[in-house]
Amino acid sequence: MPDDEESKMTALATEAGRGDVRSETADPAAKLFQILDDLPETKLLRAEILDGETITLSPTPSGLHGRNVRVLERALGPHLPSGTDYETYLEIRLPEAGRGVVPDFFVAPMQILKTKNSWIPPDDVLLVAEVVSPGSRTVDWELKPEIYAKAMIDLYLLIDPVKGDSTLFAQPDGERFGSERREMFGAKIGLPDPFNIQLDTSQFLPYE
Template identity: 35%
Template sequence: MSAMTHDYPGQATPPSQEEILLEAFLSLATPEGFRAELIEGEIIVSPPPDGDHEDVIGLLIDQVVLGSATRMQVSGGKGLRLPRGGRCPKSHVIPDATFAPLDRRLFRGAPPWMDPDGVTMVVEVTSGKPIQDRIAKRHCYALAGIPLYLLIDREESRITLFSTPEGDDYTESQSVAFGKPLPLPEPFAFELRTDDFL
């Protein structure tokens, strides 16, 4: 056996680049308030959001909690472990808001990074890297089969609801400019007002 060979009896297969990246990501210690995500094979570390970002999230959550036909549970920091496929390697994302029916108690007892089964809608409000929210996260959420993805695009002053996931994209979308109402389907079943987002 040559001295350059690394095939030893009983030795496990060396980890792949993706496994090494995932291990490095999961061991990251980010500064307080920062958010680390692994999106399409890239580690993204974001600073704490600005006040306008949080204002929009707060206004949205108030409307959903008060207006939905079904009582909803919401998390503003739940890590989702999304499956691999298509253009998306396995990703770990933290949506700005994650909604699920309250009666499912989906977040109770969940690990820091949970599977998205049972999630009804995820929400992203654009900030430092809007292209991640517009494209990369959209594909990953669709691949995970999350029924609804609501993108609040502050740079374009538009809100878009993506629905009917198929493969690694959504087949339907509805978009309105800030100031116009956006109908949300069941289980929400109400018109989301966007005038306060201006």
């Protein structure tokens, strides 16, 4: 989740007043997704549906945040399962749950990533990762684990430069993750199948 030291902006669904969007018979989640899809493209803001009711816009991430994402890319890139790749700016959408999230980093089959849409379903996502910023701790620690567990994504890696540690959530049951392992920066944290590596966290940069 990018740094939002500036005020986080939320766009209420009622702000997009199109005739088809305002239909009283339309599904609320479908209307919100339509508004999300109709937003103009921008590299300055990241748009997500985190609570099922609002579209949350987060500003451009800090340089430190970006460096930590690059560290993750370099560490995991050589160990990606065959036929997969990583992505750093694509929405994972859960229509039934009314959620749409844009992880800092995730791994999925290349065939799935070669989509003409701005989003993919969560079904084949192998791992998601977020890098915590001072203003995103509640979202990354409380909202995102629930969203990713409901999406049945096997692994959620949370890099927290604020606390100086990394946490791996695993074994989702459709409601929550069944296991949680935390290591301070400098230690190694094991990623199970299909990665099978000991991730060296010593290269991550903490917030001073």
